[in-house]
Amino acid sequence: MGTGKENLQNLQIYCDFDGTITEKDMIITLMEQFAPQGWEAIKDAVLSRTISVQEGVGRMFAMIPSDQIQEMVEYARRIVQIRPGFAEFMDYVRRSSLEFYVTSGGMDFFVYPILAPWVPKEQIYCNRVDSTGPFIRIQWPHDCDAQCSGGCGCCKPSIMRQTRRPGCKQIVIGDSVTDAKAAKEADLVIARGYLVDICEQEHIPYRVFRDFYDVRNILEELRQEER
Numbered sequence: 252m253g254t255g256k257e258n259l260q261n262l263q264i265y266c267d268f269d270g271t272i273t274e275k276d277m278i279i280t281l282m283e284q285f286a287p288q289g290w291e292a293i294k295d296a297v298l299s300r301t302i303s304v305q306e307g308v309g310r311m312f313a314m315i316p317s318d319q320i321q322e323m324v325e326y327a328r329r330i331v332q333i334r335p336g337f338a339e340f341m342d343y344v345r346r347s348s349l350e351f352y353v354t355s356g357g358m359d360f361f362v363y364p365i366l367a368p369w370v371p372k373e374q375i376y377c378n379r380v381d382s383t384g385p386f387i388r389i390q391w392p393h394d395c396d397a398q399c400s401g402g403c404g405c406c407k408p409s410i411m412r413q414t415r416r417p418g419c420k421q422i423v424i425g426d427s428v429t430d431a432k433a434a435k436e437a438d439l440v441i442a443r444g445y446l447v448d449i450c451e452q453e454h455i456p457y458r459v460f461r462d463f464y465d466v467r468n469i470l471e472e473l474r475q476e477e478r
């Protein structure tokens with residue numbers, strides 16, 4: 252009792268996928284390759300917050316015929332670049348029995364196969380595709396709860412509230428504006444990219460990471476502090 256391992260088990264980790272586990276945003280990468288003209292205007296509307304992430308992503312995928320999904324999966328697996336240290340980090344997560352979830356605004360058809368070597372499906376929260384119609388339709392199994400202002404698609408703060416265990420610290424790992432609401436909910440944010448700026452502006456406690464070796468070191472330091 253009272254071991255470091257026990258302290259680590261008082262952490263709940265919520266990790267973004269696009270631009271965090273992967274080097275590049277896979278939705279954008281897939282759109283560049285598969286979407287017809289017009290998708291960029293929708294992307295710009297999302298980035299300028301004219302429309303919600305949920306509406307924008309739904310509209311972009313609705314431009315793509317359902318029969319292209321298999322080709323998209325193959326393309327995604329071929330070109331994806333996983334951020335250095337992720338495999339080792341997942342090893343560390345397993346050995347330390349850490350509670351770890353991936354929370355992604357991406358879709359099951361590419362998130363599951365890309366993460367299959369390291370993360371079981373039960374630990375992944377993402378959107379689903381319905382390919383029974385002529386065009387791709389997105390389903391939102393993790394839509395916003397009553398405490399969220401809405402439009403997230405896959406609502407990271409809602410997932411954190413649903414899975415919160417009393418006495419545990421919630422750690423968010425992420426890179427961008429889609430992690431902002433989760434960051435406000437977190438006890439500590441491990442951030443890169445634009446999420447660093449958001450944490451600065453909002454006075455949210457954060458640490459910076461470049462790769463998953465950094466993430467591991469930060470969690471180890473946290474464990475030392477908690478002792």
Ligand SMILES: [Mg+2]
Nearest residue numbers: 267269270427
């Ligand atoms: Mg991201």
Ligand SMILES: [Zn+2]
Nearest residue numbers: 395399403406
């Ligand atoms: Zn939400």
